[in-house]
Amino acid sequence: MLTDVKISFFLATRILKRSSKAGTLLTIFIIALVFTNMIFLSSVIGGSIELMNQQTVDYYISNIIIKPKDDNRFIDNSSGLVSKVNRIPGVYHASARYEMGASLVHKSNEIALPVSVFNPDDERMVTKIHEMMKEGQFLTREDRGQILIGNYVAGNKDESKDFFESLGGVKTGDSITVNYVNGVSRDYRIKGIFQTKSYQTDYMVFVSWNEIEDVLGYPLDKSVEILVKTEPGTREDRVKKTMMSFGIKEDVKTWKEQAGGLFDESIESFQIINNITLLVSLIIAIVVLFIVIMIKTLHNRREIGVLKAIGIDEDIIIQSYVLQTLIIGIIGIVIGFCIIQTLILYFSVYPIEFPDGNVSLYVESGIMIESAILLLIASVIAGYFPAMRIAKEDILTAMRG
Structure with missing residues (x-):
């Protein structure tokens, strides 16, 4: 089992090195922006809620x-x-x-x-x-x-x-x-x-x-x-x-007990909008990675046929492409995290002006971890299906290209 993983990782890194650097970097940047988008709206909503809570304590209750x-x-x-x-x-x-x-x-x-x-x-x-x-x-x-x-x-x-x-x-x-x-x-x-x-x-x-x-x-x-x-x-x-x-x-x-239902409807509406944005972001990530891996598998179709011909199991080949998407996803998430931290710093100095106050970004670590996990799951899904489609072909069909 461990040997299969090592072989899959070797193939994944080899294919990434041979891939177009500009295309790989662009894919990573897109994933970073998707992760940023997943976090940004929830952080604005979190900042708005924090503002309302602070106003309730400081001025009202x-x-x-x-x-x-x-x-x-x-x-x-x-x-x-x-x-x-x-x-x-x-x-x-x-x-x-x-x-x-x-x-x-x-x-x-x-x-x-x-x-x-x-x-x-x-x-x-x-x-x-x-x-x-x-x-x-x-x-x-x-x-x-x-x-x-x-x-x-x-x-x-x-x-x-x-x-x-x-x-x-x-x-x-x-x-x-x-x-x-x-x-x-x-x-x-x-x-x-x-x-x-x-x-x-x-x-x-x-x-x-x-x-x-x-x-x-x-x-x-x-x-x-x-x-x-x-x-x-x-x-x-x-x-x-x-x-x-x-x-x-x-x-x-x-104050929490007294103001319990004061903002519930607004928070619920915000949450619906946030969930829609989260779903759209995940769909974008899946589509982008799916297209990238599909193009790679089609481009490497003959190579996959050769690998199968020399005895490499098709599951190892599929795992190698899944690992590619995971590597791209992890690097994209790390860059997205850096972008989020930069935005937090920026909006702490220049907060967003709303009629009911100035809102800074408020990011909960739990939401950030949840978004990262969802994006990695999306990466696995996007890498698995196109790789499986090509890897399941018989050797002769794959080698014809």
Whole structure:
């Protein structure tokens, strides 16, 4: 068995050396591009998913979110709960949020949108919204009569450019009217406009906790959610278990649990596109290698007849051509891997700009290994059938050419 493999390998290398170098190099380059194509789209999809996950943590949910338990609308004594959470091992900081229904009015534009409330000092330690100011400044604890709005809420003067209903292109310093559901109406100066490129976050508006207490007319100590940022390097699920062991009975979820179905449909659509691209790439690889090996076997038809005449088994001849395609496939995959690494480096410096953020390539080693294995299987298939067709011919027919 080992002798047969050695003979097959000797024949394979001999045929490759005698083949056209330009043709062999071109085939290898095509396989390298096929491998690159197999990885590239999945890496873009992986980068998009990573971006969405990062945006969810940085701007929308943070690492862990605490919601009211059962059918309760609010978390009571939220200040006490925040203090308790801040003392739990693995927690970096917590920030309570409250929401109040309202309509926002600017000139002839009016949109219904809940006003979110937070303590700006706490929020700075939990999310990164304050780092994404498009214009103006982030809120402070003492701010009264000022409001912070998302880029999609501000909108554009040309409504066709808006993703959602907007205030028609307001800027920092403009005045808007907020009509709260409790009947209070307030005029606010826009202190800042943030742009995180997260669709959920950029369609939000914020006022400070002290401001909403003025609107309500009494001290507020309840919240609709508490965002919790964990210490760097800690696992959210472990911190969640620790929080529950400390007697927190509210609904505690990690960001993955909370956002579980948020992007599922988009990811599923991406995956379908990726699978189609993968299938097309494999078909291209099989067709290219099949044609190359078919041409080689036809060109070497007499030589194959001679080999059979001197006693070389037809299985050894078939194996030699399969080994050729494997050698070409392996070299192509190695070159394709180098191309992918170069692209990763390039797009880390110059990311792809999408409406929802800048995407760099994210390549999972498992996907790369899977693609390499599939391409090698395709190489074996492409090398086996044309070689078998010629090797199965009787000796006289093959030697006639």
